[in-house]
Amino acid sequence: MLDYPKALVCVFLLMVLQISVTPQLYPFGGGPDLIAILVVALALWRGLEMAAVTGFLGGLLLDAVLYRHLGMTSLAYLACAWLVATFSGRGEAGAGMLEPAPPRPLPWVIAGALLVQVGLVAVQLLLGESYDAGFLVWHQIVPSLLQTTLLALILLPLLRRLFRPTRARPDVSAAPAH
Amino acid sequence: MLLQKNRVIRRRAVVGLLVAASLTLLTMSYREGSTGVVGSVQDGVVELTAPFASVAHRVTSPFVDGWHWTTGLIHARNQTAELHRLQNRVGRDESMIKELTQELRTAQQNAHWVQENAHFKTVSGSVIATSPDTDTPSVLLGIGGDDGVELNDPVVAPVSDGGALVGRVKAVTGSTATVQVLLDPAIGVTATVQGEQGANGTIVPSTGTPGELTMAEVPQSVLVKNGDTVVTSGYTGKLGSLYPDGIPIGRVTYVQNNDLGQQSKQIQVTPFVNFDNLGGVVVLEMSHGQGG
Numbered sequence: 328m329l330d331y332p333k334a335l336v337c338v339f340l341l342m343v344l345q346i347s348v349t350p351q352l353y354p355f356g357g358g359p360d361l362i363a364i365l366v367v368a369l370a371l372w373r374g375l376e377m378a379a380v381t382g383f384l385g386g387l388l389l390d391a392v393l394y395r396h397l398g399m400t401s402l403a404y405l406a407c408a409w410l411v412a413t414f415s416g417r418g419e420a421g422a423g424m425l426e427p428a429p430p431r432p433l434p435w436v437i438a439g440a441l442l443v444q445v446g447l448v449a450v451q452l453l454l455g456e457s458y459d460a461g462f463l464v465w466h467q468i469v470p471s472l473l474q475t476t477l478l479a480l481i482l483l484p485l486l487r488r489l490f491r492p493t494r495a496r497p498d499v500s501a502a503p504a505h
Numbered sequence: 506m507l508l509q510k511n512r513v514i515r516r517r518a519v520v521g522l523l524v525a526a527s528l529t530l531l532t533m534s535y536r537e538g539s540t541g542v543v544g545s546v547q548d549g550v551v552e553l554t555a556p557f558a559s560v561a562h563r564v565t566s567p568f569v570d571g572w573h574w575t576t577g578l579i580h581a582r583n584q585t586a587e588l589h590r591l592q593n594r595v596g597r598d599e600s601m602i603k604e605l606t607q608e609l610r611t612a613q614q615n616a617h618w619v620q621e622n623a624h625f626k627t628v629s630g631s632v633i634a635t636s637p638d639t640d641t642p643s644v645l646l647g648i649g650g651d652d653g654v655e656l657n658d659p660v661v662a663p664v665s666d667g668g669a670l671v672g673r674v675k676a677v678t679g680s681t682a683t684v685q686v687l688l689d690p691a692i693g694v695t696a697t698v699q700g701e702q703g704a705n706g707t708i709v710p711s712t713g714t715p716g717e718l719t720m721a722e723v724p725q726s727v728l729v730k731n732g733d734t735v736v737t738s739g740y741t742g743k744l745g746s747l748y749p750d751g752i753p754i755g756r757v758t759y760v761q762n763n764d765l766g767q768q769s770k771q772i773q774v775t776p777f778v779n780f781d782n783l784g785g786v787v788v789l790e791m792s793h794g795q796g797g
Contacts, residue, residue, distance in 0.1 A: 339557075347558040348565045376516045383523040387530070391550035392558075397543055398530030405524055454535060 338385040346392050357470030359478045360440050366404050367439035370411040371429045372492040378408035403446035407439045429492045440475040444468045611785035614663030626790040628652050632783045646682045654682045659748045659789045662778045669753045669777035697738040698729050720772040733757040735774050
C-alpha cells in the first residue's frame with residue numbers, strides 16, 4: 328500500500344541527485360541515469376503499472392527542471408518500463424499472483440538505460456534537433472551507460488530493501504503425486 | 506479470472522493514459538516553448554526542487570570535492586609522467602638534431618671542398634668505426650672498393666676553412682675501407698711549409714705529445730715560424746709521395762732550431778683534423794690518374 332508514496336519519494340530524491348550532484352562529478356555530460364534504475368527495478372519487482380507511473384513522473388520532473396520539452400523523457404521512461412516489464416515476464420503480474428521469480432536486475436538496468444538514451448535521441452530527432460552521431464555515442468550514451476551500471480550496483484540493493492520483490496507462489500500443478 | 510482481467514485492463518489503461526499525457530505535454534511544450542502553462546509548470550517545479558537541490562549540493566559538496574581532489578591527483582600524476590616522457594623525448598630529439606646538424610655541416614663542408622677541388626675525382630663517406638689500437642691508429646669508412654676506393658688513396662676531412670689530410674687507405678673491401686691516419690708512426694707523409702722555399706720534411710706522429718705531429722728532416726737553413734701552415738709536398742722533389750701537393754696538414758706550433766751541428770731541425774705541427782671526432786671524409790681517387 329505504501330509502495331506508491333515510497334516510489335514518489337524515491338523518484339523525487341533521485342531526480343534531485345541526478346540534477347544537482349552528478350553534473351558536478353561528470354561536467355561533460357553523459358551522467359548516470361538514476362531514474363532509469365528505479366524504473367527498471369520497479370518494473371521487475373512491482374510490475375508495469377507502478378514503473379510506468381514512476382517513470383512518467385520522473386521524466387516530467389527532469390524535463391521541467393532542465394527546461395526541456397515536457398513529456399519527452401516521460402515517453403522514454405514509459406517505453407523503458409513497458410519493454411522491461413513485458414520482456415522480463417513481469418508485464419501483467421502483480422503482488423501475490425502466480426508468477427516466476429524476478430530476474431537479476433543488473434542486465435535489465437543496462438538494457439533499460441540504453442533504451443532510455445536511444446529513446447531520448449529518437450524523440451529529439453523527431454522534434455528536428457540534429458546531433459553528431461559519434462559525439463552522441465561516445466560522449467553521451469556510452470559514458471551514461473557505464474556510470475548508470477556502476478551506480479546500479481550501489482542503488483539496486485537499497486531499492487531492493489524498499490521494494491522487496493514479490494515471491495513466486497509454488498506451482499501446485501507441478502507438485503509430484505503421492 | 507475476472508479480477509485478473511480487470512487488473513490487466515487497468516494497467517493497460519494507466520499506461521495508455523500516461524503515454525497520451527506525455528504526448529499531449531510534448532505537443533504543448535513544443536508549441537508554447539517556455540511560455541504559457543508549460544513555462545509556469547517548469548518554473549513551479551524548479552522553485553519546488555531548488556531548495557532540495559541546494560541541500561543536496563551542500564551535503565554532497567565534500568564528497569564531490571574529494572572526488573575532484575582524487576581525480577585531480579591522478580590527473581596530475583599522469584601529467585607528471587607525461588611531462589617526463591616529453592622531456593626525455595625532447596632530449597632525444599635535441600640530441601638527434603645536434604647530430605644531424607653536425608652531419609649536415611660536415612656534408613656541406615665535404616661538398617664545398619669537392620667543389621673547390623674539382624680537379625680531383627672524389628668519393629665521400631663517413632667514419633663508421635675508430636680503431637682502439639693507439640699504436641696503429643686507423644679509422645674504418647663506410648665506403649669501399651664498390652664505390653671506387655682503392656689502396657693508398659689519400660683521405661681528407663673537411664675543416665672550417667677547407668680540407669685537411671687524414672691519411673691514406675691501407676686496406677679495402679667491397680663496402681669498407683681502412684684508413685691509416687697521420688697519427689700512425691708508420692705513415693710518413695712528405696710535407697712542406699707553405700711559402701718557404703725548400704722547407705721540406707716528413708710528417709710523423711710526435712712521440713712526446715699525443716695527437717701532435719712532428720715535421721722532421723727540415724733543413725736548418727730555412728726559416729720557419731710558429732703559425733706557418735704545413736701542406737703536402739706532392740710528387741715532385743727528391744722525396745716522392747702518394748699524396749698530391751698542397752693538401753693542408755696542420756699549423757706550426759713549435760720550431761726547434763738552436764741545436765748547433767745538426768743538419769736538420771724539428772718542427773711541431775698541430776693537425777687541422779681532430780682525429781677524436783672524425784665524421785665525414787672525402788677519398789681522392791688518385792690511383793685513377795686524376796691527381797693534380
